Amino acid sequence: MTVEQTMNDPHDNQATSKKSNTTLWVMIILFALPNLAAFYFYFNRDNIDFSRFTSNHGTIISPVRQVADITLTRIDDAPLQMSSLKGKWLMVSIGSSSCQQDCQDNLYKMRQIRKATGEFFKRVDRLLLLTDTTDIDSFRSLLSEGYSKLTVVIPPQGTDTKADGSAELYSRFLSGFSIEGEPVEDGIYFIDPLGNYMMAFPPQTEAKKILKDLMRLLDVSQIG
Numbered sequence: 001m002t003v004e005q006t007m008n009d010p011h012d013n014q015a016t017s018k019k020s021n022t023t024l025w026v027m028i029i030l031f032a033l034p035n036l037a038a039f040y041f042y043f044n045r046d047n048i049d050f051s052r053f054t055s056n057h058g059t060i061i062s063p064v065r066q067v068a069d070i071t072l073t074r075i076d077d078a079p080l081q082m083s084s085l086k087g088k089w090l091m092v093s094i095g096s097s098s099c100q101q102d103c104q105d106n107l108y109k110m111r112q113i114r115k116a117t118g119e120f121f122k123r124v125d126r127l128l129l130l131t132d133t134t135d136i137d138s139f140r141s142l143l144s145e146g147y148s149k150l151t152v153v154i155p156p157q158g159t160d161t162k163a164d165g166s167a168e169l170y171s172r173f174l175s176g177f178s179i180e181g182e183p184v185e186d187g188i189y190f191i192d193p194l195g196n197y198m199m200a201f202p203p204q205t206e207a208k209k210i211l212k213d214l215m216r217l218l219d220v221s222q223i224g
Helices: 003-007 010-043 101-116 118-123 136-143 166-175 207-220
Strands: 059-066 071-074 079-081 089-095 124-130 151-154 188-191 196-201
Touching: 089 101, 089 207, 101 118, 101 124, 101 188, 101 207, 118 124, 118 207, 188 207, 196 207
Parallel strands: 089 124, 124 151
Antiparallel strands: 059 196, 071 079, 071 151, 089 188, 188 196
16 A cells, blocks of 8 residues: 555544544533533532532531621721622621620631631631620720721611611521521631622631631632
8 A cells, every 4th residue: 555545545534533523522521511510519509418528627508598688887887788798708707896705716717717828818808797886995996906907897776776677687697697596606607709608617616627618618619
């Protein structure tokens, strides 16, 4: 067989064509699988117990809970729309203005955890929801000791809070972080960039365990 015959052999051309088509389909499948899996988990998220597939330290909220978009009041009395905090991973803690040891530990842990995320630092924010304002002056002094950039929310104030239902609304908002009726004070909670409450850590959880879960989320997440 001549060189010209070999180069023009239709059997070789067909084999090359089949190989090219196979390679193309393999590439299509490899690129499509992550998207298909994402669609599946998104549309079936309420029916999947994600905790079975992870080695996380926090409790995964299943089904996920969309955080209510209510108007809150910052410690400087400025209004804060909850939806304005979307776009970042949010570490949330809930505590009294008297801020005893667990509360103080959480302020420190959230600050240090955010710093420890390194290159992901700007993708994470912190929020403290106060349950009262009985010792607000002392709390303001605590904030001045290294927590000036922490977003702090206070309960609705004034004599009209019962009439307009704002106090009750805020109370229900806080209780929405509870798991099976457990108290919400002094835990740490994760809200994803889409506004979904998705993970909870009980009081006194070690910072390194919370950081490990957060880094895993930041590493695999394409949002926020």
